[in-house]
Amino acid sequence: MTRMAVAPDTPTPVQRWVRRIARMVGVVRTRPRAGLRVLLYHAVGTDVPGDRYGMSVTQRAFADQMQWLRDESGCAIVSLESGAARLARRELTGTAVAVTFDDGYRDVLSQAAPVLDRYGIPFTVFVVGSYLERPPTARLFLDTESLRELAAVPNATIGAHGYTHRPLSRLSDEVLDDELRAVRQGLAEHLGAPPSGIAYPHGAVDRRVIDRVKAAGFQLGATSFVGVNQPNVLPLSLRRTELLASDGVNEFAGKIRGDYDWYQVRQRLYWPVPA
Numbered sequence: 001m002t003r004m005a006v007a008p009d010t011p012t013p014v015q016r017w018v019r020r021i022a023r024m025v026g027v028v029r030t031r032p033r034a035g036l037r038v039l040l041y042h043a044v045g046t047d048v049p050g051d052r053y054g055m056s057v058t059q060r061a062f063a064d065q066m067q068w069l070r071d072e073s074g075c076a077i078v079s080l081e082s083g084a085a086r087l088a089r090r091e092l093t094g095t096a097v098a099v100t101f102d103d104g105y106r107d108v109l110s111q112a113a114p115v116l117d118r119y120g121i122p123f124t125v126f127v128v129g130s131y132l133e134r135p136p137t138a139r140l141f142l143d144t145e146s147l148r149e150l151a152a153v154p155n156a157t158i159g160a161h162g163y164t165h166r167p168l169s170r171l172s173d174e175v176l177d178d179e180l181r182a183v184r185q186g187l188a189e190h191l192g193a194p195p196s197g198i199a200y201p202h203g204a205v206d207r208r209v210i211d212r213v214k215a216a217g218f219q220l221g222a223t224s225f226v227g228v229n230q231p232n233v234l235p236l237s238l239r240r241t242e243l244l245a246s247d248g249v250n251e252f253a254g255k256i257r258g259d260y261d262w263y264q265v266r267q268r269l270y271w272p273v274p275a
């Protein structure tokens, strides 16, 4: 993949427009939208080849965001698992925030986990089964040994992100079931128990995928649709709010308040699932 001339922490024209509208939304909002807000990160502190979207945030930005979350946001900080359980029991008041990572970048262990551990923030990492056995780029992704190390970090939970990272909604029933079985078996082997949560690769999810994911034994499913989760949300269809390299603390605060939640309308109209 060729490297982009534009730095990943420079917002794309679309991202700039989204931010402009979010600022206008934020002007009239006085407090964060109530419910469970699940944050979605990918890489932290690594230069990811071909990252024109800005999925890798710097460790400095990440640390600033976590500090703001703990000290200034006024939100409760929960693990995805306990947050979803408390939400379902209607025990959450105000806004609770959970931190998640997709893809299983190695830097979650080396760069993000020390920050999270320092601030006592729980987090969930969704890993791709086949990447662990044979990382496509050894430098970038966790292998089985570093996965075990990550799983031993206090307050860390490991979830699944498919076995091959293919969009699940594009797979036949049979291939989809194999994919889910393979990642559950692999993680059970390395960690002693199958994962309870899955994040849908490429955000590709529909009713059929949810039914089969449930039948495979998963209890939680994380989508890429932005928004805050209310008690009536389907636990296998949780919304998440993605953070990008171009987000400063102001954008981070705006995303937690819900200033970007309107973007879901655009996401539902057009979701670029690869073939």
Ligand SMILES: [Zn+2]
Pocket: 102, 103, 161, 165, 201, 202
């Ligand atoms: Zn992914």
